[in-house]
Amino acid sequence: METKEKKDNMIRGGQFIVTETKAEDIFTPEDFSDEQKMMRDSVKEFVDREIWPKKEEFEKKNYDLTEEVMRKAGELGFLGVAVPEEYGGLGMDFVSTMLVCDYISGATGSFSTAFGAHTGIGTLPITLYGTEEQKKKYIPKLATGEWFGAYCLTEPGAGSDANSGKTKAVLSEDGTHYKITGQKMWISNAGFCDLFIVFARIEDDKNITGFIVEKDLENGISMGDEEKKLGIHSSSTRQVFFNETKVPVENILGERNGGFKIAMNALNVGRIKLAAACLDAQRRTISSAVQYANDRVQFNTPISKFGAIRSKLAEMATAAYAGEAASYRAAKNIEDRINARKEQGNSHQEAELKGVEEFAIECSILKVAVSEDIQNCSDEGIQIYGGMGFSADTPMESAWRDARIARIYEGTNEINRMLSVGMLVKKAMKGHVDFMGPAQAVADELTGIPSFDTPDFSELLSEEKDMIKKLKKVFLMVAGAAAQKFGTELEEHQQLLLASADILIEIYMAESAILRAEKSAKIKGKESQSVQIAMAKLKLYNAVEKINKKAKEGIISFAEGDEQKMMLMGLKRFTKYYNYPNIVELRNTIADRVVEDNSYKF
Template sequence: MADKQIPQGGGFLLGPTDPAAVFTPEEFSDEHKMILQTTLDFVANEIQPNWEKIEEKDHALIKKLMAQAGELGLLGSDVPEEYGGLGLDKISTCCITEAIGGAGSFAVAQGAHTGIGTLPIVYFGNAEQKAKYLPDLAAGSKIAAYCLTEAGAGSDAVGGCRSKAVLSPDGKHYILNGEKMFITNGGWADTFIVFAKVDGAFSAFIVERGFPGVSSGAEEKKMGIKGSSTTTVILQDAQVPVENLLYEVGKGPAIAMNVLNIGRYKLGAAALGGSKIILDFATRYAKGRVQFGKAISEYGAIKEKLARMATKIYASESVIYRSVGLIEASLTGLDKAAADYAEKSSAAIREYAVECSIDKVHGSEVLDFVADEAVQIHGGYGYVAEYPAERCYRDARINRIFEGTNEINRMTIPGELLKRAMKGKLPLMAAGQKLLGEIMEYSPMMVELPEEPLALQAHMAEMSKKSVIYVAGLAAQTFMEKLINQQEILLRLADMIIESFAVESCVIRAQKAIKALGADKALPYIQMTEIYMDEMLPKMSVWANECLAAMAEGDDLRTMLIGVRKLLKYQPLNALTLKRAVADRVIEKNGYPIG
């Protein structure tokens, strides 16, 4: 990608995507593969044998495991080498996050520590702050937490913030008062990134547990991720040295949102890793469970479940590594020692806020689907705590709430795109006007597709993106500036955007696999892409039609619906046969059929 122009955030909607600009897991370097395997081995050898103790919140064990992870470099991938980390690229970091994602509650503790707990200092800390805190955080000798949420400040974290920071009379400390809720690692963290308002300006601070006035509340009794620590963090006249102000007064929103963007794609990666682990044990169970004289994995009903689980994981994997490839490309070449590095890196990451939200929503909902199907495959045993399906089902649910609820992330996707369009940064309006002028002359019968694998899927991926432009353009015409208040329409537009990005990512990945491996060896990629497309397109039509029905009626509505039918006209494939083939490979591989 270094030799190509880096795609604009959200620009995938505007036309065909250059495959060279799409990173796929098949392009992992030897170092990426080694990092992934090292992390998988750590989870298998150190975490899985200790499931029960971790679930019981064995504080000493978790601290020990964090230190072991630090020794392996699994906590310092984002930390520069001069501060005790490895300074790895974002793809390497994503590999670690994916592999740790199969570690249940430990993954939550590790993820909060390395992501939202450490990255604010990496990106926004000054040299003294980095030198003081990052070496211990990278080593795992100290644990970090991120304190944003309050009782009245959830999705509206900035506007709802009631925590205050007042400069002491001698000017040496900020005096912080407030209470933060649902803080991951709250019970055992040594260092907290705390947000509070200074004269009304939302700001961030590095707060140590040992500072006067800092304490944590009782552990929350949770549905899942029981082995992680979740508490309140209480600030009662907490004395924070002025040198522990992070970045500048009033820069809290930039810190919070940029770290959340990273946290969102990382959550998608962790969910991906969890999904793969679940598919593995569900497959093994299905192969070993005999009913009516044969393994249940031989029955079509179970095969379809395994195939759909694998296909959704394939799509999630394609989406996440495409996004992280874009972020890595945008950061490459920035001078980390430059005075404006924080601003430039923030802008580079913020450019892909839409893609980060897509990663989070898609990954977490695939994990939910996979966990649910695993319970069903296990039958009654899936409801019994002795089997891993029960724990995974409970643990999966929080991911649709972490890092901004999926509803908030869905609102972010079209909201951010429309904001950029209104500012002239993304020519969505022009694309919409052009399409509206062409749609009545367009005929699906006029399209001639090349005789090659996935030609139909590649064409329909473009049509799905055009359907987004079409519906969004009509919505903008209908509601104008009031569109932001039409949340139900925005949610459906978000789903259309997510699935358009996902299916295009699948198609391009499969096309690259065909080019690299040949069509025969790339068959699993082809089949899962075909299955995903076959399931996605009917949903696209439903979402589009529901949006249009909220905008018009009678002849106007009928005219609008013609456009959707033209763009999304598609003859279904024999997906049942495709699913059987994918399931057979899942069964043969004892899990995910690629790699």
């Protein structure tokens, strides 16, 4: 009974848009346990010793260095944090696996990509879908770094449309093995991996099937040269060719025709882990930028004292703070769902699969938001460095190049934007989230007489939380009307979906920042958290401005006449502050702390 009650009270994925979340109900980086802090510090020490000092070498396409550092990470257990103990891993909780991915990924995109490809899409499919025999055979080697994994999904004609791959798997006459023939591209870790997760189609099956393929160059496997890439220079990226490569039938991963599901669920985990992998990159970029700004003197003044630079530092710090808040909020939601399923008797495999799948909307939101934040952060970092930022002798140039790929892999940001809204609508249709009910309530509110009373905003961040409620009404107004008008054809209106997704993303990120600041202030005191409160307010203001623009774009794209006028009036009402914040003052408050600390220390 207790377990059922706990499950009933747990938030569902996507439900944040129709419910009010309390600060005490979210997990934040300030809530890390002593064990998690020790793990974080161990990872940071490893990165500062093994990766950061060799950053220049990572830019020279030194694939051997990447492999060498990966093996050292394996020896310390970092490659097995998400692997159950019975298969040689550390069996850590989901938040802890996020934390390791976060802090191990900030120094260089080359190592970050190798780590993510191996621990995520290279290992996780076997952990979650493998038979007991497959897990015992392969996972211990992958968890310790004795072997490395790679993931072969993308083909020249199958990128975002992953299920359209042409790679074939033909069963041998004696039924003992399959012969796989096809071409895969953009395969991370291909140059030094020992095992491939390969997706191929058996006969004329509707869906692809997953296979575990050991790397044996004498078994019809060949590779192209290392790709010449904009960034992640020491991440091995090659094409892989299979020519009647023999794979034992017992190496089918999951079930026949089930590869597309494996691929999508692996990407869900990959998306939230990618967001985590962008966080420490932001921290290091901000810290490098402010250190340069404090040292760089122009007109007899450190440039960190100039308003133009201070504005950039404040915005960079605010985005990082919100990204941390949202990433760990979602990670704990997933962890709670996993634990609840285990309590109900689900296996580790099923519990983790369903736990992550439940929050696929949040995974897509985070992938988009944080990957774009690190790109903006590194771009502003270059600008703060000025001409030196364009030089390969400074860390900003490589940071900018490495950041660019994050908007492409694990599903492009355009695909993830459309997925976030599409999945929410599907959840509504299944009755998992009551979306259309609240949307209809907002539609009814538009025809009613608005209240002209000024609410009581005496409590901490109360006006900001009230604004979040109103912004949720904006999303329900736009997406609800669009869903009602276009029904199942909504997915064909991609630009409308993109606009709606941006509203959804901004709400989740801003709400997460506000809840984090509120929770910290209630525990540590309002005065000590004044900068965090300023970041929450600045993040919200930026969100309101973007939502206003995107909602207007969406409304005028499908509504006409009186309906359009009514919705535009509603938009104006729902995005209006009672007391506008002083944005320049907020930025200065944030910049003061960052400049004084000479780094990002929130």
